[in-house]
Amino acid sequence: MRIVFAGTPEFAVPVLQMLLNSGHEICAIYTQPDRPAGRGRHTRPGPVKLLAQQHGIEVMQPVSLRDSEEQARFCALKPDLLVVVAYGLILPKCILDAPLRGSVNVHASLLPRWRGAAPIQRSIMAGDAETGVTIMSMVSKLDAGPMLHRLSCPILPELSAAELHDRLSVLGAEALKQCLEQIGLPGLHAIEQDESLATYAGKLEKQEALLDWKRPAFELLRQVNALNPWPVAEAGFGEEKLRIWRAALAPAGVRAPDSALPGTVLEGRHVFDVATGNGVLRLLEVQLPGGKRLDAQAFLNAHDCSGMRLSGAVE
Template identity: 45%
Template sequence: MTTKKLDIIFAGTPEFAAKHLEHLIANNYNVIACYTQPDRPAGRGKKLQPSAVKQVALEHNIPVCQPQSLKNEEALTELSSWNADLMIVVAYGLLLPQAALDAPKHGCINVHGSLLPKWRGAAPIQRSVLTGDTETGVTIMQMDIGLDTGDMLLVEKCDITNKDTSGSIYEKLQIIGPKALLKTVDQIAEASITPIKQDNELATYAHKLTKQEALIDWTLSAIEVERKIRGYQPWPVAYTELNGNIVKIWQAEVVSASSKPAGEIISADKSGITVATADGAIKITQLQPQGKKPMSVTDFINGRSDWVTPGNNLLVEAN
């Protein structure tokens, strides 16, 4: 608990942000207002749904603000009217102009899901898995007008194993992120924090994910293909084309080297569907046809054995 109570504005939208807000509330930090994205249509009925952060805020009687933008005078006036000591931003989804960054006494801090300056940008967790990083973490930084370029206030690391998906890393960061945030807020309150500037020469960028990039390129190595399968979970999920149908791939493993052409189906049985890559082969063990739930390879092959005939080449088929 802080030695000096700070009046905090919390800005965030998805579940990841809500976990941080819950941690602040549970530990008696003084959250005076929450900013979150406007309600969005969701579900079959396309009814407007509040964000995860809004739901938590309302449960705890915290005022909620949902401006479309923070760049207009009316929104900035409202933000300033809270006379906050600090604004915490976690996956908010709106750009903060300089006037917003300057509004709280201690400015704005952000919880970013990477070890900055590596993986600045929109999809740091996924890019870490896709490129084979062995560790990641969260960086609490003082926000400035750049894209994740602010001074680092605190860094907490965690390992990435060869079994981790982006989803499992997300869950790990949901545990260490809130703890790191509280530690940072305490240090700000006690004026005991030492900001560290980022080395811009070491910066890499985590560009936003697209559905198109999740299409498996069988001319990559087996190791790279397997990373795609883990890295694109839970969204957009790696996929390939089988017998003219789009099929998502949820689980696979790298198997021994193959002399077959990249993309060729080597074998298909209850142990898995083995496909050659440019270097090695991949054995697929869980798949999801369109309109169906993820299923084991045994269930997939039952009734679909003609989709995975050995000797067929997925590269030719996709073209």
Template identity: 45%
Template sequence: MRIVFMGTPDFAVPTLTALIEGGHEVVAVVTQPDKPKGRGKAVLMTPVKEKAIEYEIPVYQPVKVRDPEFVELLKTMALDAIVVVAFGQILPKSILDLPKYGCVNVHASLLPKYRGAAPIQWAVIDGEKESGVTTMMMDVGLDTGDMLEQKAIPLDEKETGGSLFDKLSALGGSMILSTLKGLENGTITRTPQGESGTSYAKMLTKEMGHIDWTKDAVSIERLVRGLNPWPSAYTSYAGKTMKIWAAEVADLPGERAPGKIHVTKDRIFVETGEGVLDVKELQLEGKKRMDTASFLRGFQMEDGSFCG
């Protein structure tokens, strides 16, 4: 097929690679404009752009894909399909109607659940037992198009947003080839999503990581895993920000004194609104990320003090 690929972050790269190595003709890649990042504000290419350049594929970075000039450019490409993975812009009908076989999206959830920007992290935060990837035909709605193929994977009890991201990214790359083959051969079934069981996975913000110790330990532990590696779950201690990178729900009776810290030689326990959190890995502002035992060897934390 003659394909234009639209995507931006590293999650999209395995799908682009699969298309190229699977024998499809990727005539162009469309990605978000380069942006300054980091303390030095150096302008960095998107991961998808880097991969496209590696394969010597033309790259376009329109501020708005709906601009008439860019739509006209796409019309000249005589496309069979447009494949979209975490692109970051809504496609207008003028683009959706262009390709012979339509626009196909690779979405990191078991639709219709977790439409929206952050389905991977919310699956972990909400304590889902499984997640997966859905390929779908795009329409003018937000992740509302007909489903084409769907594959589920179980979530590990220690699953983080980062580990699930990697698994689903690879799964999407493996699924796109069978989806396109089915469209081309007319053997794939389009299944309307409907509205039963839908939910919206809202965009992540740094503020979401602020731990509310009045919540229960189970919910906080899921938040820690879901927001690892970004934006990370955090609290405060001794006037400094303290990130919690890993934790477990302790099998201990709690005092229901949210935020109260209990310290042993190599363990840190924090009271919550219900249950106790056993902190396994943390990072105090100005220090490196480390396991709890290592942290306590270099920092004196007062038993009975509070965080948050």
């Protein structure tokens, strides 16, 4: 097949690498325009573009595909298949309909649950026991196309969004590999999504970072995991903000006294235990503004936090 690939971030790289190894012809790669990144805000190519350049494949970076000239340019490629993974631009119907075998998307959830921009983070926040990847035919409505193949993955309590992201990116490549040859042929049965089961994974917002200590510890742990690596959970630490990269539920025998207000540090010399609305959250890795990420013991060696109260989203 002549395949056009559209993707931008690191999540798309394993799928593109699988296609490059598949023996099919990758006739063009679409990715978003280069953007400023890093502390110096220098313009840098994205991960997909870097991989494309290593293989000498033509890279297209239009600002939009709504322009008739860009649409004609795409159609002139005469692709058999369009594969889309976290591309980040809206694809008009004429683009989706152009390939002979159609257009497919690799989506990081078990559709119809968690359509939208942040399925990995929302699945962790919601306490889902499992997630996965779905290969679907693309239609104009967001993430609503017929499902061609799915693979599942458990969400373990200690998994951060960063770690789950990496697992699902590899799983996405495997899922597409398993059904690639049959896409667009009669033998591959497509399953329509049940609209009554659809949920929406809204984009993460910076204001979601601040923890509300009156919530149960297990909910706060989900929030910490879901917001790593961005925007990173945080709490008020005196006049500063303390970023919380990793946490865990305190052992079953550790309880906060009835007098301890949510956000109170119960033990701040050897372990970083914080009272919540229900249960105790143990902070494992934290960071102050301008400082390095530190494990809790290293942080407590420099800061005796016993008895202090971390502020939160609702006081």
